Amino acid sequence: MRKSYLFSPGPTPVPPAVLAANAEPMVHHRGPDFREVYERTLARLGEVYRTQSPVLLFSASGTGAMDSAVTNLCRPGERVAVVVAGAFGERWAKMCNHYELDVARIDYAWGERPNPDEVASAVRESGAGVVFATQSETSTGVVTDVQALKSAVGDAVLVIDAVSSLGAVPLETDEWSLDVVVSGSQKALMCPPGLAMASVAEPLWDRLPSSRSFYFDWKATRRAQEVFDAAFTPAVSLIRGLDVALGLLLEEGLDEACERHMRLGRATRAGIKAMGLELFSPDDDSSAVVTAIRTPAGIDAPRLLRDLRERHGVTLAPGQGALKPDVFRIGHIGWFDIFDIAVALAAVEVGLTELGAEIERGVAVGAAFEAYELPVAAA
Amino acid sequence: MRKSYLFSPGPTPVPPAVLAANAEPMVHHRGPDFREVYERTLARLGEVYRTQSPVLLFSASGTGAMDSAVTNLCRPGERVAVVVAGAFGERWAKMCNHYELDVARIDYAWGERPNPDEVASAVRESGAGVVFATQSETSTGVVTDVQALKSAVGDAVLVIDAVSSLGAVPLETDEWSLDVVVSGSQKALMCPPGLAMASVAEPLWDRLPSSRSFYFDWKATRRAQEVFDAAFTPAVSLIRGLDVALGLLLEEGLDEACERHMRLGRATRAGIKAMGLELFSPDDDSSAVVTAIRTPAGIDAPRLLRDLRERHGVTLAPGQGALKPDVFRIGHIGWFDIFDIAVALAAVEVGLTELGAEIERGVAVGAAFEAYELPVAAA
Numbered sequence: 219m220r221k222s223y224l225f226s227p228g229p230t231p232v233p234p235a236v237l238a239a240n241a242e243p244m245v246h247h248r249g250p251d252f253r254e255v256y257e258r259t260l261a262r263l264g265e266v267y268r269t270q271s272p273v274l275l276f277s278a279s280g281t282g283a284m285d286s287a288v289t290n291l292c293r294p295g296e297r298v299a300v301v302v303a304g305a306f307g308e309r310w311a312k313m314c315n316h317y318e319l320d321v322a323r324i325d326y327a328w329g330e331r332p333n334p335d336e337v338a339s340a341v342r343e344s345g346a347g348v349v350f351a352t353q354s355e356t357s358t359g360v361v362t363d364v365q366a367l368k369s370a371v372g373d374a375v376l377v378i379d380a381v382s383s384l385g386a387v388p389l390e391t392d393e394w395s396l397d398v399v400v401s402g403s404q405k406a407l408m409c410p411p412g413l414a415m416a417s418v419a420e421p422l423w424d425r426l427p428s429s430r431s432f433y434f435d436w437k438a439t440r441r442a443q444e445v446f447d448a449a450f451t452p453a454v455s456l457i458r459g460l461d462v463a464l465g466l467l468l469e470e471g472l473d474e475a476c477e478r479h480m481r482l483g484r485a486t487r488a489g490i491k492a493m494g495l496e497l498f499s500p501d502d503d504s505s506a507v508v509t510a511i512r513t514p515a516g517i518d519a520p521r522l523l524r525d526l527r528e529r530h531g532v533t534l535a536p537g538q539g540a541l542k543p544d545v546f547r548i549g550h551i552g553w554f555d556i557f558d559i560a561v562a563l564a565a566v567e568v569g570l571t572e573l574g575a576e577i578e579r580g581v582a583v584g585a586a587f588e589a590y591e592l593p594v595a596a597a
Numbered sequence: 598m599r600k601s602y603l604f605s606p607g608p609t610p611v612p613p614a615v616l617a618a619n620a621e622p623m624v625h626h627r628g629p630d631f632r633e634v635y636e637r638t639l640a641r642l643g644e645v646y647r648t649q650s651p652v653l654l655f656s657a658s659g660t661g662a663m664d665s666a667v668t669n670l671c672r673p674g675e676r677v678a679v680v681v682a683g684a685f686g687e688r689w690a691k692m693c694n695h696y697e698l699d700v701a702r703i704d705y706a707w708g709e710r711p712n713p714d715e716v717a718s719a720v721r722e723s724g725a726g727v728v729f730a731t732q733s734e735t736s737t738g739v740v741t742d743v744q745a746l747k748s749a750v751g752d753a754v755l756v757i758d759a760v761s762s763l764g765a766v767p768l769e770t771d772e773w774s775l776d777v778v779v780s781g782s783q784k785a786l787m788c789p790p791g792l793a794m795a796s797v798a799e800p801l802w803d804r805l806p807s808s809r810s811f812y813f814d815w816k817a818t819r820r821a822q823e824v825f826d827a828a829f830t831p832a833v834s835l836i837r838g839l840d841v842a843l844g845l846l847l848e849e850g851l852d853e854a855c856e857r858h859m860r861l862g863r864a865t866r867a868g869i870k871a872m873g874l875e876l877f878s879p880d881d882d883s884s885a886v887v888t889a890i891r892t893p894a895g896i897d898a899p900r901l902l903r904d905l906r907e908r909h910g911v912t913l914a915p916g917q918g919a920l921k922p923d924v925f926r927i928g929h930i931g932w933f934d935i936f937d938i939a940v941a942l943a944a945v946e947v948g949l950t951e952l953g954a955e956i957e958r959g960v961a962v963g964a965a966f967e968a969y970e971l972p973v974a975a976a
Contacts, residue, residue: 224625229623229625229833231622232622237621238620239620241617241619243609244604245685249906250906277658277790278812279812279829279831279832281830282656288811316811335752404623404833409628410832410834411832412791412831412833413833414775432664433661433664435695450660451658451781452658452791453658454608454783454789455619455791456789456835529629533624533628540859
């Protein structure tokens with residue numbers, strides 16, 4: 219009977235209409251019923267990416283799309299630059315090392331926001347022709363200005379991990395000339411995990427080397443998608459859900475969804491600060507995806523999360539890496555409204571109180587509503 | 598309102614309990630709720646594979662597991678042998694060529710059954726240390742005796758594509774000393790597409806080179822699975838469905854499921870022959886997975902399939918490659934019983950009659966029931 223509340227920054231809650239589409243009876247992936255869904259899904263992905271270039275769809279985790287970028291763009295020994303400011307930047311670096319690229323790391327402390335001009339000059343110094351970066355670093359809540367980054371790095375090919383940001387913060391693939399943008403289904407796209415995407419700007423196609431991956435071969439994937447087929451049997455039920463979810467997102471409007479996420483972040487921060495807690499993620503409107511928070515002195519973050527989950531059915535996310543003991547995160551990506559934030563804040567308040575933390579009680583939810591700018595009736 | 602009937606040999610029909618599991622509200626993949634499901638699913642996979650060695654689970658199409666075998670076992674330039682007797686043998690060959698292995702093809706005509714002793718002597722001649730083969734060649738309906746094949750090739754590492762056969766025909770991974778067996782969720786495992794598996798025999802682990810794929814890295818995947826985690830966010834909803842589906846399969850009993858598939862194949866062939874049609878797949882009990890049938894002279898197979906789909910809502914599968922114009926296939930993999938075969942045969946009879954084919958009418962369904970050995974009440 220106990221209700222469950224999910225504030226993980228991926229997988230995120232899935233709307234009932236999407237779950238229902240996931241559960242429709244199976245159809246053949248080459249039949250006309252599915253082809254129609256597939257064609258529409260690919261078109262909607264282009265709308266959400268805001269690109270005329272192909273968006274390739276893979277049956278895989280988001281990491282699969284990241285893998286496809288490394289294996290389709292780069293040859294062994296090639297000089298590349300990787301911006302590392304958290305766990306997902308580390309993943310780019312690990313992957314580039316795995317594929318024996320010559321990696322120039324551009325390191326920032328976890329929680330710092332990479333500076334586009336600094337990055338660009340480090341890239342120039344390194345001699346790298348391809349740059350891997352992260353739009354929303356889910357481990358820290360930091361969102362990088364990828365428009366400025368592309369302007370700054372100029373002719374270098376810029377590959378953006380937008381797994382947790384696509385649909386939550388502004389991303390203009392074509393207008394900002396982003397070369398490659400990878401994403402996944404299980405964040406702001408409000409779907410279960412299992413689908414990954416990569417947009418590949420038209421000018422790149424003529425100079426791609428042959429893919430180092432068979433499964434993630436961009437050219438083979440594009441050829442299949444051009445006739446609304448998939449290179450290999452696609453995840454039919456997940457794609458049907460994605461079709462519905464993208465429809466919901468476009469119905470709300472992409473700009474409106476980004477505005478909503480921005481206000482959800484604002485509301486979360488206002489509530490957290492009203493409680494007297496310290497933010498780990500930046501205290502500005504760029505923090506629209508996930509809010510990272512320091513636990514008060516003497517409070518063990520993993521203990522707080524375990525209590526909330528076991529006693530109250532509320533799942534928040536732990537800090538990653540070295541942040542684990544004293545940082546926790548509230549994801550507000552995808553299918554969230556201000557009432558969800560009220561639940562998350564109320565849960566944090568209850569959990570901290572139970573652990574004996576000295577916090578301001580009874581003010582967080584009101585502060586959140588005020589920051590969200592939803593009028594609350596006077597008492 | 599029109600009902601739909603799916604006889605594709607993948608994706609196959611998904612039982613309602615599995616669809617319902619696919620549609621459960623999202624949970625975090627590292628929370629205890631999901632961990633329990635994941636642990637049970639991995640254990641059940643071992644039972645279905647009949648192996649004590651790890652079965653690695655990937656969020657990908659079945660081809661992803663094939664890719665993992667090539668990239669984790671072989672180095673560029675390595676001599677390997679590939680048994681090619683249909684579209685999926687061709688896929689092994691294409692993939693091995695893509696990864697720049699030195700490929701010795703062992704070719705059979707599509708529809709022929711590879712002979713284990715012949716294959717073994719070709720392997721010895723080739724000097725290959727790794728052999729790629731297909732248990733159930735879905736394009737032709739031919740099932741290879743992989744137990745005999747392993748005995749014959751001896752010390753060579755044998756990699757078996759069991760995508761369409763696992764759960765439908767006997768497969769004793771450990772007893773037959775099969776080195777690597779890859780499969781997928783969307784065939785006899787009765788799930789939507791999007792999950793792929795590979796069992797890797799214990800003795801291989803010590804001599805694996807480093808993986809050429811990051812996403813499909815066997816060692817990293819094993820390390821994560823040993824603590825019931827996944828290397829990357831797994832396809833949570835599909836895994837929940839797989840847990841339920843494997844439970845159904847094990848509840849029926851693996852031997853019983855294989856016996857059922859054998860009898861479904863027998864029933865299908867009996868019905869087809871009673872109509873006066875010619876089988877393309879072998880007319881013996883090995884043809885338990887999919888039945889391939891030649892259309893009568895003058896009847897275009899794609900036209901028959903289109904009519905059945907558009908007029909009657911019945912999806913059969915086309916012939917692949919050169920077989921397209923005059924072969925069609927009835928899949929009976931996974932969630933099928935004899936009444937489904939009655940539908941498929943009745944549909945073929947109706948479709949061929951509408952196209953003016955001279956066939957024996959009114960006898961196929963009765964012949965199928967008789968061959969299945971289900972008593973039909975006397976009139």
